[in-house]
Amino acid sequence: MPDGAQDRTEKATPRKRGKERRKGNVARSVELNSVAILFAGIFLFIFLGKELIERTLRFMIEVYQSVSVYEVTDDTLIYQVMFILRYFGPVVGAFLLGVMLTGLLINYLQVGFVYASEAIKIKFDKLNPVNGLKKLFSLNSIVELLKSLLKFIIVGFIAYSVLKRHTEDYLLLFSSTVPKAVSFFGSVVFELTVKIAVVLLILAIGDYFYQKYSYEKRIMMTKQEVKDEWKDYEGDPRVKSRIRSLQFQMARRRMMSAVPEATVVVTNPVFIAVALKYEPKKRTDAPVVVAKGKRKIAEKIKAIAIQYNVPIVENKPLARSLYESCEVGMEIPFTLYHAVAEVLAYVYQMRKDNNPVNKELIDA
DSSP: OOOOGGGOOBOOOHHHHHHHHHTTOOOOOHHHHHHHHHHHHHHHHHHHHHHHHHHHHHHHHHHHHHTTTOOOOTTTHHHHHHHHHHHHHHHHHHHHHHHHHHHHHHHHHHHOOOOOTTTTSOOGGGGOHHHHHHHHTSHHHHHHHHHHHHHHHHHHHHHHHHHHHTHHHHHHGGGSOHHHHHHHHHHHHHHHHHHHHHHHHHHHHHHHHHHHHHHHHHTOBOHHHHHHHHHHHHHOHHHHHHHHHHHHHHHHHHHHHHGGGOSEEEEOSSSEEEEEEOOGGGTOSSOEEEEEEEHHHHHHHHHHHHHTTOOEEEOHHHHHHHHHHOOTTOBOOGGGHHHHHHHHHHHHHHHHTTOOOSEEEOOO
16 A cells, blocks of 8 residues: 555554654644743843843943953953853843743643654664755745745844834934933834744744644554554553453443342352342343452442442352352353242342341351
């Protein structure tokens, strides 16, 4: 069967997704990461900008005051570095830490924690120039090129419109003070940055959904791949064991759900419990075993029977015979008709006399 893209009609299975994840192939938008970091930088600058300006002014004052005293030599170099870090280290460190944490957070929110063990392996086919040319002229490369051109055009247009709008203000700078000029340029740069960031955010959101769509298309499977994977998956001993365990749990849940409808529960009394259901109105040929179990399961059956007021009757030989000769869903054998009939007659008599039946002992 051809393995072309046109034959990939099936959604990727969880196993396929896991394999792609180990290769580092995940649906992630780099644009969204970049824009998130840009916004984080803007907000951090708003909160830290005033402190940074004040520290810069104090730094410049101290430098001018001590410029004639200190010389930069091998002996004073460490002091000079520590001097700079003392002023700018806390602010710059907080800024970089905030930006780094934002990048990590956005990346985690997109794809979670990814340990791409296969991505770090050396693959010589990546050095093949033919493969490189294929990637260069692939649909993904064309899309990336178009995105870059679109961003360049939009950013250029925004920058042009913002700068043009302030054309007359530039002439007033010649007669203004230095602080006012700095404040003006700061406001223009801030306006330009925010507008560009908002537009890039819109583009990044679009890119995020495109990457999700593109990723789903890339990892789609053919019908044959799904069949082959299921065969491999089904042949795994651990999977078989897990399936058997789930089947057993489901069967036990179904069995326990039938106990409240039982007519009587026959016990050993401690180790065995067998729940029987008999419906004379439906002309059932014989009572049916609806649940049975040993030890913990027997205790669970008895607990449910007590909860739903199902009579519990102790009869050691009968309980043992029912457990050994009957499977759940089977009618009792002919040889046990008489013993079971005695138990049912006892239960019906107790109900007729309006006597509560919880647990009684009937000798075989």
